[in-house]
Amino acid sequence: MEIHDLRVEFPSRELGQRSKLAVDGLNLKVSSGEVFGFLGPNGAGKTTTMNVLLGFVTATGGSASIFGVDVRQPIARQRIGYLPELTYYYKFLNAEELLRFYARIFRIPRADRERRISEVLKLVELDGARKRLIKTYSKGMQQRVGLAQALINNPDLLILDEPTSGLDPLGRMKVRSIIQRLKEEGKTVFFSSHELGEVETVCDRVGILHEGKLRVEGRVSDLVQKYQCNLEHVFLKIVEYQS
Amino acid sequence: MSSSKSLSTNRNPGAHNIFAIAGVVIKEMYRRKDFYVLFALVILITLLLGSLNFFDDDRIVRYLKDACLLLIWLFSLIIAMTTTARQIPAERESRTIFPLLAKPVGRGEFVVGKFLGCWLACGISLLAFYFFFGVLCASREHTFSLLVYFQAMWLHWMCLGIVVALVLFGSVVFAAPSSNTTICFIVVLGIWFAGGHLHTVALQMPGLRGAIVSFIYYAIPHLEWYDVREFIVHDWGLIDWPAWVGASIYAILYTGAFLGCTWLVFRRRTLTV
Numbered sequence: 001m002e003i004h005d006l007r008v009e010f011p012s013r014e015l016g017q018r019s020k021l022a023v024d025g026l027n028l029k030v031s032s033g034e035v036f037g038f039l040g041p042n043g044a045g046k047t048t049t050m051n052v053l054l055g056f057v058t059a060t061g062g063s064a065s066i067f068g069v070d071v072r073q074p075i076a077r078q079r080i081g082y083l084p085e086l087t088y089y090y091k092f093l094n095a096e097e098l099l100r101f102y103a104r105i106f107r108i109p110r111a112d113r114e115r116r117i118s119e120v121l122k123l124v125e126l127d128g129a130r131k132r133l134i135k136t137y138s139k140g141m142q143q144r145v146g147l148a149q150a151l152i153n154n155p156d157l158l159i160l161d162e163p164t165s166g167l168d169p170l171g172r173m174k175v176r177s178i179i180q181r182l183k184e185e186g187k188t189v190f191f192s193s194h195e196l197g198e199v200e201t202v203c204d205r206v207g208i209l210h211e212g213k214l215r216v217e218g219r220v221s222d223l224v225q226k227y228q229c230n231l232e233h234v235f236l237k238i239v240e241y242q243s
Numbered sequence: 244m245s246s247s248k249s250l251s252t253n254r255n256p257g258a259h260n261i262f263a264i265a266g267v268v269i270k271e272m273y274r275r276k277d278f279y280v281l282f283a284l285v286i287l288i289t290l291l292l293g294s295l296n297f298f299d300d301d302r303i304v305r306y307l308k309d310a311c312l313l314l315i316w317l318f319s320l321i322i323a324m325t326t327t328a329r330q331i332p333a334e335r336e337s338r339t340i341f342p343l344l345a346k347p348v349g350r351g352e353f354v355v356g357k358f359l360g361c362w363l364a365c366g367i368s369l370l371a372f373y374f375f376f377g378v379l380c381a382s383r384e385h386t387f388s389l390l391v392y393f394q395a396m397w398l399h400w401m402c403l404g405i406v407v408a409l410v411l412f413g414s415v416v417f418a419a420p421s422s423n424t425t426i427c428f429i430v431v432l433g434i435w436f437a438g439g440h441l442h443t444v445a446l447q448m449p450g451l452r453g454a455i456v457s458f459i460y461y462a463i464p465h466l467e468w469y470d471v472r473e474f475i476v477h478d479w480g481l482i483d484w485p486a487w488v489g490a491s492i493y494a495i496l497y498t499g500a501f502l503g504c505t506w507l508v509f510r511r512r513t514l515t516v
Contacts, residue, residue, distance in 0.1 A: 054341070055345075056514040056515065057513050058513070074347045077345055077347045082341070082345035084345075087339060087342060088339070089337070090267060092274040093270065097270070102346065104263040104266075105343075105346050146342070
């Protein structure tokens with residue numbers, strides 16, 4: 001995944017107001033098999049960057065590509081899985097039907113489809129609730145069915161937007177162990193989070209974004225060594241937090 | 244980033260995606276209560292009217308058929324509009340649009356999939372409505388004009404195609420489904436009742452005003468052409484096939500135009516999580 005000099009500007013809705021610069025000259029490269037933590041305070045531009053990668057927002061300048069394909073092409077999304085923050089999936093479907101729908105979009109052959117659905121439901125520990133309507137699921141279960149849909153096509157790149165947001169400690173642990181397992185399988189994971197302890201545990205590299213600019217990027221161990229403090233303090237120093 | 248899988252394997256998934264999206268819309272319709280409530284209401288009101296007898300009038304069957312068809316038209320419009328109006332706003336509100344469009348689904352496929360789902364859902368509900376109507380007529384008149392019913396139902400369905408495409412366009416223009424439904428309902432009823440008279444009005448108006456009304460007459464989709472209830476009520480027989488085909492083509496053109504407009508508005512729309 002490569003991002004070159006990305007710039008995203010949102011026009012102001014009010015007359016006379018200047019447009020808002022959400023991302024300013026972002027350059028980033030995530031290599032295969034890497035778990036990359038995309039950090040930053042609220043409003044830093046993390047989600048906007050992800051939105052560009054997923055084709056939801058058109059960049060004002062620069063370029064972004066996934067597997068060498070421009071992100072504006074729908075085919076660029078063939079090998080990625082995306083988990084948005086807190087989504088309420090079609091409540092009139094059950095988990096099995098939801099995954100069948102997404103599997104159809106990826107044109108997974110019928111025989112493989114059922115096997116893959118069972119695999120991902122087992123992975124996210126929803127196998128026992130596969131026939132239950134999604135509207136009866138708890139928040140944690142909703143998040144796990146979201147993770148299952150992100151994995152249905154056995155993606156090479158996973159984009160996760162605050163995957164543990166709103167979950168209880170048990171739910172967080174489950175999601176974290178799934179990410180760990182995906183890492184062991186050699187998947188590339190690009191995820192944003194405010195849980196710095198979690199990022200420190202799971203990520204190979206991190207990038208800290210502040211006011212649309214990438215302030216720092218590197219291996220977690222290198223950053224901790226360079227700043228002589230843990231990742232949380234590194235983060236606070238980068239975003240110029242004064243206590 | 245290297246991978247064993249090739250990107251070139253799924254280059255043309257358009258129709259596949261459209262049918263997958265349409266399938267979810269149809270599933271939504273038959274799992275919600277709306278259709279069943281309206282279908283039960285049609286049966287209940289028609290049977291109630293059928294049980295009445297005014298002055299031993301032989302033509303009571305005609306009134307019964309007319310009332311039943313009017314209910315079918317009204318309720319099918321309600322189903323078409325309410326189902327369609329909530330599609331895109333509900334996807335945005337529940338955020339399901341994000342995981343969906345994060346997959347190799349184009350925005351055009353999304354729009355067409357939603358249209359097809361709503362239109363097919365309307366078709367299924369029409370089948371149920373007209374089946375009941377057919378049974379009602381057969382029980383009262385002991386005749387069953389299958390071809391006439393087919394023509395009428397087809398034109399009704401084509402008309403709903405225009406309405407669904409119009410409401411889908413409204414759902415990317417207006418923010419709230421309720422305002423979209425209200426505006427589209429007024430427009431549709433306006434065209435249905437007044438559309439055919441606009442030309443006469445235009446001829447009586449001088450100058451620019453007349454030209455504007457004439458332009459409106461030619462620009463609007465004439466939904467009233469598809470209302471062929473009188474053919475069934477008064478047993479006028481079959482509609483001329485060339486007129487039937489022409490009306491179908493006219494509906495396809497207007498449906499395509501509204502879908503094209505929807506895609507033009509939606510394709511560059513910024514979707515923010």
